[in-house]
Amino acid sequence: MPRIPILLSVIGLFVVLVWVGLPVVETANLPSTGLMGTVKSADGKVMEGVTVSARDNAQTFTTSVYTDRDGQYYFPTLTDGRYKIWAQAVGFEMAGGEVAFSSGRKIEQNFTLRSTNDFSKQLSGAEWAESLPDSTPEDRRMKEIVHNNCTACHTAGFVLNKRFDAAGWKIVVDTMISEMTEPNTPANKLLTAYKDEIVEYLARVRGPNDGMKYKPFSRVTGDATQVVVTEYDIPRGDDASFRMFPNGSNWSEGIAGGDGGVLHDAVAATDGRVYFSDNTYPERTIGRLDPKTGIVTNFKLPDAKGLASRTHGVIPDPRGGVWFNNGTDGTIFKFDTANEKFQVFPKTAGGIRAGGHIEIDSKGNVFTSSPDAGIVKLDPATGKYTDYKALTPGGNPYGVAVDSEDNMWMAQLAGDRLMVVNSRNGEVGEFVFPPKMAGVSEKDQEIGKQSGAAGNSAPLYFSGPRRMGGDPKSDFIWVAEYWTGKLARINIRTREIKEYQMPSKYSHPYDVQVDKNQMVWINQMNGDRLTKFDPRAEKFTEYPLPSVGSETRHISIDDSTSQPTIWLAYSGLAKLARVEFRTNTASR
Amino acid sequence: MRSLRRGIYSLLLTCGIFFPTALAAQSQQGSSPALNEQQTKGRILYNQNCRLCHTPEPERAKDPTPGKSVGPSLVGVFGPPRSRPEAVVRTFIQQGITDKMPGFRYGLQPAEMDAILAYLKTL
Numbered sequence: 134m135p136r137i138p139i140l141l142s143v144i145g146l147f148v149v150l151v152w153v154g155l156p157v158v159e160t161a162n163l164p165s166t167g168l169m170g171t172v173k174s175a176d177g178k179v180m181e182g183v184t185v186s187a188r189d190n191a192q193t194f195t196t197s198v199y200t201d202r203d204g205q206y207y208f209p210t211l212t213d214g215r216y217k218i219w220a221q222a223v224g225f226e227m228a229g230g231e232v233a234f235s236s237g238r239k240i241e242q243n244f245t246l247r248s249t250n251d252f253s254k255q256l257s258g259a260e261w262a263e264s265l266p267d268s269t270p271e272d273r274r275m276k277e278i279v280h281n282n283c284t285a286c287h288t289a290g291f292v293l294n295k296r297f298d299a300a301g302w303k304i305v306v307d308t309m310i311s312e313m314t315e316p317n318t319p320a321n322k323l324l325t326a327y328k329d330e331i332v333e334y335l336a337r338v339r340g341p342n343d344g345m346k347y348k349p350f351s352r353v354t355g356d357a358t359q360v361v362v363t364e365y366d367i368p369r370g371d372d373a374s375f376r377m378f379p380n381g382s383n384w385s386e387g388i389a390g391g392d393g394g395v396l397h398d399a400v401a402a403t404d405g406r407v408y409f410s411d412n413t414y415p416e417r418t419i420g421r422l423d424p425k426t427g428i429v430t431n432f433k434l435p436d437a438k439g440l441a442s443r444t445h446g447v448i449p450d451p452r453g454g455v456w457f458n459n460g461t462d463g464t465i466f467k468f469d470t471a472n473e474k475f476q477v478f479p480k481t482a483g484g485i486r487a488g489g490h491i492e493i494d495s496k497g498n499v500f501t502s503s504p505d506a507g508i509v510k511l512d513p514a515t516g517k518y519t520d521y522k523a524l525t526p527g528g529n530p531y532g533v534a535v536d537s538e539d540n541m542w543m544a545q546l547a548g549d550r551l552m553v554v555n556s557r558n559g560e561v562g563e564f565v566f567p568p569k570m571a572g573v574s575e576k577d578q579e580i581g582k583q584s585g586a587a588g589n590s591a592p593l594y595f596s597g598p599r600r601m602g603g604d605p606k607s608d609f610i611w612v613a614e615y616w617t618g619k620l621a622r623i624n625i626r627t628r629e630i631k632e633y634q635m636p637s638k639y640s641h642p643y644d645v646q647v648d649k650n651q652m653v654w655i656n657q658m659n660g661d662r663l664t665k666f667d668p669r670a671e672k673f674t675e676y677p678l679p680s681v682g683s684e685t686r687h688i689s690i691d692d693s694t695s696q697p698t699i700w701l702a703y704s705g706l707a708k709l710a711r712v713e714f715r716t717n718t719a720s721r
Numbered sequence: 722m723r724s725l726r727r728g729i730y731s732l733l734l735t736c737g738i739f740f741p742t743a744l745a746a747q748s749q750q751g752s753s754p755a756l757n758e759q760q761t762k763g764r765i766l767y768n769q770n771c772r773l774c775h776t777p778e779p780e781r782a783k784d785p786t787p788g789k790s791v792g793p794s795l796v797g798v799f800g801p802p803r804s805r806p807e808a809v810v811r812t813f814i815q816q817g818i819t820d821k822m823p824g825f826r827y828g829l830q831p832a833e834m835d836a837i838l839a840y841l842k843t844l
Contacts, residue, residue: 294828295770301823308774312791341827371785378764390768392776415785440783461783 168234169207170242172200172220179204180246182352183222184679186382189214193427194365195382197679199358209361210236220244221384223255223349254387256349257681258288259660262639264345265293266338274574275334277593278327280639281616282320285589286313288659288684288705289639290388292335296343299336306332319547322584323592350637350662353677359715362679364708365424367396367409370417370431370441381680381706388682389705396702399709401691402449404470407709409702410444412460418442418475419457419468422709432468434475436461446491446501458487458501465491465499465511465518478511484520485509490533490600494541494556502530502543508554510541523552524563529588532600532644534610536625542610544598547586551598551612551623564628566596569617591616600644600687604651609668611653613642620645620655620666635664636673644688648697656688656701663688663699663712680706756843763840766833770825771795792822796844807838814838 163169172183185206186197191214200206211234219229225246232240256264262280267273283292297305306328314321324331338344364382369375379386399409399422407422417431418441434442443460450456454476455468463486467476480487485505493499500510507522507530521541523530528548535541539556551564570578573594581592591597597615604611612621618638622631635642641659648654653666661683663676678685684705691698699712756764775795780788798805814834817824825834 291769295825296828297823297825298827300819301817304817304820304823308791339828378761378768386765387769390770390772392768392772413782415779415783436783443782 163205163207166237166239167207167209168211168216168218168232168240168242169205170244171204172206172222172244172246173204174225175245175247180222180352181354182358182677183220183244183246184677185218185220185244186679187211187216187218189216191215194363195679197362197364199353199360199677201358202354212236218242219383220246221255222246222352223260223384224248224252227383227385252349253345253347254294255384255681256290256347257659257661258284258290258388258684259637259640259657259662260290260347260349261293262289262659263350263637264347266344266346268346272334274577274593275330278577279331279334281593281595282323282327282331282590284639284641284659285615287391288388288682290682291390293339293345294387296339296341297336298340299332302332302335302340303328319585319587320590323580323590326580326584353675356716357674357676360676361713361715362677363424363711363713364679364703365422365427365429365710367420367422367429367707367709369414369707370411370420370433371415375707377707379682381682381703381708384681391705396704396707396709397445398447398687398689399700399702400447400449400455400689401693401698401700402455402470403451403453403693406470407700407711408447408449408455408468408470409709410447410457411441412443412445416441419444419447419455424711432473432475434459434466434477445489448491448493448499450493450497450499452497456491456493456499458489458491460488463487463503463509465501465509467513478513478516478518480509480518484518485522487511487518489531492533492535492541492603494535494539495605496539500533500535500541502533504530506530506545506552508533508541508543508552510554519559521552521554521559521561524561525550525552529586531588532598532613534601534603536603536610537605537607538625540625542601542603544601544612546588546597546599546615547591547595549586549596549598551601553625564623564630566598566614566621566630568594569596570594596621599642602644602646602653604647604653606651607668611645611647611666613645613655615641615643615658618642620653622668633666633671633673636675640664643686646688646690648690649692650697652697654688654690654697654699656685658684658686658704663701676712678710678712680708680710682706683708683710756840759836759839760843761840762833763836763838766829766837767840770829771837774822795841798844799842810841811838 172180181202183200186195188195198206213235215233221227226249228244265276267276310324397410401407409420411417418434419432421430436442444457446458448456464480465487485503485507487501487509488504489502491501503509506526510519528545531546532544541554543552549566553562577593586595595616598612599615601612608625609622618635619632640657642655643658645655655664661678665674682705683703685701686704689700696714701710774791777787777790815826
């Protein structure tokens with residue numbers, strides 16, 4: 134008699150376990166409707182940190198999410214349409230399909246990824262650079278020389294995905310010297326000094342035999358998987374149908390070859406749209422993206438010859454409108470987002486030119502770095518410019534920042550120093566980065582003394598302060614050290630510096646911005662990742678980007694959303710990317 | 722032949738398979754002539770390996786006037802008056818030209834050279 138109840142109890146318990154357990158395992162984190170699924174490897178194990186991308190065939194943007202620790206992914210609300218959907222992870226073949234999506238339905242698209250040994254084209258520039266062999270002192274030195282001379286006009290991957298014998302690499306380096314640099318410039322001198330050694334090293338590691346020690350980065354885990362990245366195609370101003378080949382979406386196609394990347398800086402404005410600069414291609418001075426539709430609108434400010442004026446830096450005005458530098462005539466202008474008109478501010482001749490990065494202080498004054506070694510400030514209320522010259526001339530002026538005291542800072546990238554203008558009295562000072570001489574041979578120090586530095590190449594002991602960001606709530610400014618791969622924190626009062634090594638030394642940190650929660654955000658020119666630094670925990674977190682070869686050179690933060698939203702311009706791929714955070718991971 | 726290929730691709734696309742081609746094909750929208758799968762692959766490889774030296778960039782920013790290129794333009798390389806034999810161009814890609822152009826035989830597979838040649842024929 135008692136056997137039946139016991140058996141029933143056991144069966145009942147099993148049923149309960151199955152009923153409770155299976156959903157917990159398979160759908161615990163998934164919404165009830167939408168596009169979702171699970172990604173596993175061929176051996177049946179769930180895979181975390183896999184990039185899953187979806188693109189409506191009728192749209193010009195791609196949405197990407199990442200699998201969590203259970204291998205599960207889900208997309209945010211999508212519009213109805215027919216979507217291509219694909220999953221990618223370095224070391225695995227892409228898997229994909231096509232689905233018809235309509236709101237209110239639950240559509241599961243699961244993937245099984247098969248591993249492959251042929252993955253080098255999937256690597257980011259930082260991974261390519263990390264993979265250069267460095268097991269001997271000689272190779273470690275050559276790795277640094279390649280990093281400091283061959284990875285700044287383009288990513289490391291653009292160079293290292295090629296293989297030539299010594300004769301071939303010699304032609305490449307000779308061409309770089311003769312066609313891509315000017316005589317007697319630092320880049321020319323450095324390449325000439327290191328030519329024979331670079332040729333020997335590259336022919337050994339990327340020649341008839343492949344000597345690379347491939348080191349793909351681990352896939353992201355935990356909180357770093359909880360992001361949604363939307364990448365918008367941005368056509369050229371003179372070609373509305375322009376697309377790149379490859380465009381970074383299919384990693385197995387490799388890093389793009391620079392066939393028309395048009396973007397440099399982009400910011401979200403108070404009207405909810407994103408404005409970007411264009412310093413290269415015809416017929417567009419600035420562009421505007423509507424993030425809801427992906428529609429791009431171009432605006433042209435003609436110069437004296439009727440060509441579109443060049444722009445580089447852009448900053449939104451919290452009072453409305455967007456500010457740009459005019460790289461053609463060396464002035465600053467405002468774009469009125471309401472009436473779509475340019476407001477120009479002529480500058481009297483004889484002063485220094487506005488250019489490069491642009492910032493705005495708490496009083497509404499706008500300022501830029503000047504290629505003539507200084508800072509140009511505009512008071513929009515009066516239209517009056519004020520010029521400030523750096524104590525040390527030259528040095529390739531570039532990034533600017535405003536600190537919590539409204540002091541203006543400017544980076545002299547090739548001078549390893551910062552210029553600072555006191556907001557109260559206009560006094561000019563400077564901060565000099567300590568040279569990184571440890572481990573640098575006398576020979577390399579001498580080569581550095583003879584050559585000097587440029588924006589895109591430098592001696593081995595240079596830090597390379599490129600762009601920077603101020604924190605309005607603290608005594609610090611933050612600086613991206615391009616050559617060392619470090620993030621520098623400088624106290625605006627004591628001038629004390631503290632440096633933090635980024636997760637990848639070869640990622641080329643380019644720009645830094647601080648959000649409303651005082652988190653520090655850094656973009657990587659050479660890596661396809663976005664980096665957050667928590668100053669309190671002194672901890673880095675890296676978030677993945679869905680395209681290979683993004684080559685970002687600017688980062689901006691939209692603090693109007695509950696969690697800060699990050700905007701990135703892909704200089705290497707002609708895309709704008711929006712990074713949104715699903716949880717409060719962005720603030721911790 | 723091209724329309725036949727296009728029809729097959731459309732069918733495969735509709736069935737939700739043959740995906741890598743679908744993703745590549747989506748990136749050839751626009752004013753560029755429609756390219757088949759091999760030509761599209763060739764265009765990608767051309768941009769990664771050849772474009773820097775063989776496609777003229779404007780002399781200055783914002784000006785559409787074409788400037789110079791390091792090597793000769795490859796537009797029309799297979800047509801008159803140049804009419805280069807395919808075998809000659811393939812040898813250039815493989816072996817390079819002494820002191821002028823590196824040989825790509827270590828970095829490009831034969832099928833990849835085929836793709837580049839197929840793309841060059843569309844220029």
